[in-house]
Amino acid sequence: MASTNSTSTEPLPSPDDIAVKAVNKRYEGLVTVRTKAIKGKGAWYWAHLEPILVRNTDTGLPKSVKLKCSLCDSVFSASNPSRTASEHLKRGTCPNFSSGLRPNSSLSPLPISTVAMPVSNNHKKRSSPQMGASSPPYQNHSLAMIESSRFCGELGYSPVNNNSVGVVTNTGLNQQHLMLSGGKEDLCALAMFEDSVKKLKSPKISPSPPLSKEQINSALELLADWFYESCGSVSFSTLEHPKFQAFLSQVGLPTTLRREFSGSRLDAKFNEAKTESEAKIRDAMFFQVASDGWKNKNWYNLCCGGENLVKFTVNLPNGTSVFQKAVFTGGVVSSKYAEEILWETVTGIGGSVVQRCVGIVADKFKAKALRNLEIQNHWMVNISCLLQGFISLIKDFNNELPLFRTVTENCLKVANFINNESQVRSSFLKYRMQELEYAGLLRVPSPKCDPLKNFASVFPTLEDILSCARVLQMVMLEDSFKVTCMEDPLAREVAGMVQNEGFWNDLEAVYSLVKLIRGMIQDVETERPLIGRCLPLWEEMRTKVKEWCEKYNVGDGAVEKILEKRFGKNYHPAWSAAFILDPLYLVKDTSGKYLPPFKCLTREQEKDVDKLLTRLASREEAHVVLMELMKWRSEGLDPLYAQAVQMKQRDPVTGKMKVANPLSSRLVWETCLSELKSLGKIAVRLIFLHATSSAFKSNWSFMRKISANKHSRIALERAQKMIYIAGHAKLERRDFSNDEEKDAELFSMSGSEDGMLAEVFADAPLVVELLESVGVVANQISS
Template identity: 75%
Template sequence: MRFVGSVSFSSLEHPTFRAFLNQVGLPCLSRRELSGARLDNRFYEAKSEVEARIRDAMFFQVACNGWKSNKCCSGEDNLVKFGVNLPNGTSVFHKAVMTGGGAVSSKYAEEIMWEAVTGICGSGSQRCVGIVSDKYMTEALRNLEIQYQWMVNISCQVQGFVSLIKDFSKELQLFRTVIENCLKLANFVNNASQVRSSFQKYRMQVLDYTGLLRVPWCRCDCVKDFAPVYAMLEDVLSCARVLQMVILDEACKLICAEDPVAREVSAMVQSEVFWNELEAVYSLMKLIRGMAQDIETERPLIGECLPLWQELKAKVKEWGARFNIAEGQVEKIVEKRFRKNYHPAWSAAFILDPRYLMRDTSGKYLPPFKCLTHEQEKDVDKLITRLASREEAHVALMELMKWRSEGLDPLYAQAVQVKQRDPLTGKMKIANPQGSRLVWETCLSEYKTLGKVAIRLIFLHATSSGFKCNWSCMKWFCIHRNSRAGLERAQKMIFIAAHSKLDKRDLSNEEEKDGELFRMAGCEDDMLNEVFVEAPSV
């Protein structure tokens, strides 16, 4: 028999609940039992399944994230999560490592990454064909790639896109001006008691809810993705009519007569230029954040990196035309960030993935070399040469030339490129994500050397997105950091929870929706609830 739903584990020992179990003929359970033997059994079952799936894979990619804490001003410890991406498109959890508060040195990160690789595959390290990690570990990734030349180590695309907002805030005067003006406006409205009262009154009248304008809780340059700044801009923009009513209020007029800051804010709110500039900055931030969120959700492969950045550049160009923003400086900022993030594997995967083949005038489906720059074409040659064995490098290049001129049979190319509408998002997606790899293993078996490189390259993920620990996971680790038994139990709990979520393809971050609930409960109960989603069979 299995309970439907769930209860707090602190309730298991409550007399009323025990009496209920006794009445319906079920045995009583204790937290000690669930966090002891039952936890161990669940852990070993999950661990065995994960190890078997990794063992069955010819090769894999390691994904790690969490090197830089979301709460960058709090000094809290970072919990770095390691996962394993398999060629069949699935992912499994490996472990979580606490790195301590503050910045992590590149050398230390490099050691932890390599320790994770060897922990997964032992001496057969060549089975690990790459690592994808948070953007902040670029140097560690590069050093490992230099030492182990069969690896392709890349930075997470989500971080690359999000970093663009920071680039704009530093290098584009329009961004700085709008953020400074909104900070001045929000602080004035929130802190001047009479203005604050007027604002709340008119906000209730116009928008049917009250509250103050949200203001960033720390310096803008240390906010991970400028979410607090974005929230502030969104609040100010949504309250445009409210703020104009406040400025015309008699109480505000009296303050303006004596306070120069009030006069400045009043002029700002009545200025059409202020609102146009605010809308421009907010729209650009929304555009970039939206694409970053899509990337995190859809977890694209590295062959999609070049098309994604081309899409971003096109959207930014449209944004500039819409708001009459000069292209030059904006384009330079985007291009600079693109070059920082760029990896030669992007170009190689784009060329080798059959889903990007393009039909030419003769009807052939050929790799899209014409979409690459001259330097990117060179990158394809260099990367394929590096990934092939020294003895087979020249053969790989010869096969690449043949692939470039002959491509793939139109029938197979069209089959690989078939798309269908995703019922959840409404977007068109490749119907068979594994089609590209299957084509190389079957229809293109004549490319013996290039094929080995292709199937190890095109499955690589472009993001480090994976299981996200909620507040209770972090708190449990922090509380028991000096207890070997406590940390071991926390590792088991996290492993089971991560294994369950990845198995269900549930990569959502529960921190926001569960944060308040977790703060009201004990950490051990939270972790147990995370692990034992349903009551066990009894």
């Protein structure tokens, strides 16, 4: 962060110089755009709109840019040329504009679609697709483009200035007026003649044959899959949108879809997905239940009035997950109620053999419910979500580290002052547009939100101020602001903070720590680690936070205390046991053996391993398990098999090195370590457990619809089925994001429009497959 105390050898430009430079830049840009348009590489209306510089009468310096209509000499603002063209030219405000006028027209006749026909009962209004956009019909009639000089020479008279039809010269810029021999009525004959010419040039293509019944059924299947898997992004009412129904008719599909998609077809899709999921669960010897949604999130409160959607998925030993059900809860739920729902889910999946469920992972709602079920069923391992632990760590730092409170209060003071003082706000917007090409205000939390308790609400403010550091310094150097400082003590205080290097250092420290933790959260969301990975991830967090303390000269005593306190709240003995038993973490010693990393555990964690394994084993096998654990500790695994388990390869998507075969850790215990039979039965159940509970993310729009119809049994049942179908499909694709996030990412992408379109179709395989099935190619649709 550059210090504000540093001096520059170059004088800062005056506000007048900056304004003149901006006006000239705007003018040159518009001239460039118009030049390209006249050559046929831009919008049609630039042939009639000409950028002009308006100069100050006193100084002679340019003060603004205007658009002048070359047809009627009217002058308009240059802020939005497209809107000016629509309001002045298309809507008929310009008295001399004719819909047939186009820049750079050749001497050949215009297509018939550009010739406006008189409005009558026997003729439909014609549109103008050749204009670059659909144009409304006009009352004044258009004529084919004719070179006026040649026309006049051949007919032997000069154009007269009356209400006849306008034409342009071959330059496409100067307008003349001429009279047809038969008057305006000749336009109808000319239109019919030109239509005949067009038909001769482009013979009408014979329509494609209608779709067969099999093609229609196949297309409807794909369309239904896309509709259900969108999980609320597309509503039932959208199926009846006139434009969508016109599209269906165009490609030869039936248009009555709402009843079919909400009736028998929905039931069939639901039964198909449910049968497939239940078959996968039956084939597995054991499983883990994951429940996500107990924790009341802010967007649930905003969109659904406190309504939570708790999603249950089943994690299987082969690495797959299947959707099980979704439960709607109203607001805050007691631990006892949560415990009952969790147990009902376990018995509903496992039936009478509840021992098949070896554990539960849930976002940290009520640890008491998980602990009670674990105590009542000794074979279960119930853990809190690792992701929630890292998210809570940000809250801990905000609540307990004084640096966060100081930075939050100072940034809110700066942001509110900049946004609320009109003169200062104007200067800020001007410099922000100049430096960052964006003139928005600084984001501040909602008045209903307490930023000192909810750090997520104030983080955008910190982000904005950090990105506008240079802009804020430029505002402080203005003479007008210096005058304000002499009169306003708050202005002096804000100026002192902005010009103080310590303010920026503290802000950057808090921002970088939050970004560090958020980066770890994103990695966990992407990798979805097993519980054996929990201890290494927390150790990685400790290392990064320690480096942060050294970089920003923050005392690590308080920071380390906060970190260890959060670790203790989320820690489960199963983390240590899975870390020791997973061959993925074996360490090669000096003798060449691959042994479990007991040296990485504390004395208390070693005791946790013994206690946990004793509890998970039956009473008869408890002592045998401990003996086999000692053998595992001293002998480990054959080096060849250990190396095979730990073999890694580069992920083509992320570019990171990942384990080549994640299932090999479990397979080693079931095959190569068969002599450790009792310990092996626990190991294969323990090391496959997931550390996070996050299922796929629901669309907010869908949640709002469900909340609005939750009192209707039929609507709620229909919503449950759609959630099940969508959840089943998303877990099969391992797609855990929601459409709102994808849309936000898409619109933030840089690049051409074609690249964005390609991204859309690449991310919608069902849509592409549907278009192909009805004979429509995606690039034809986009064009």
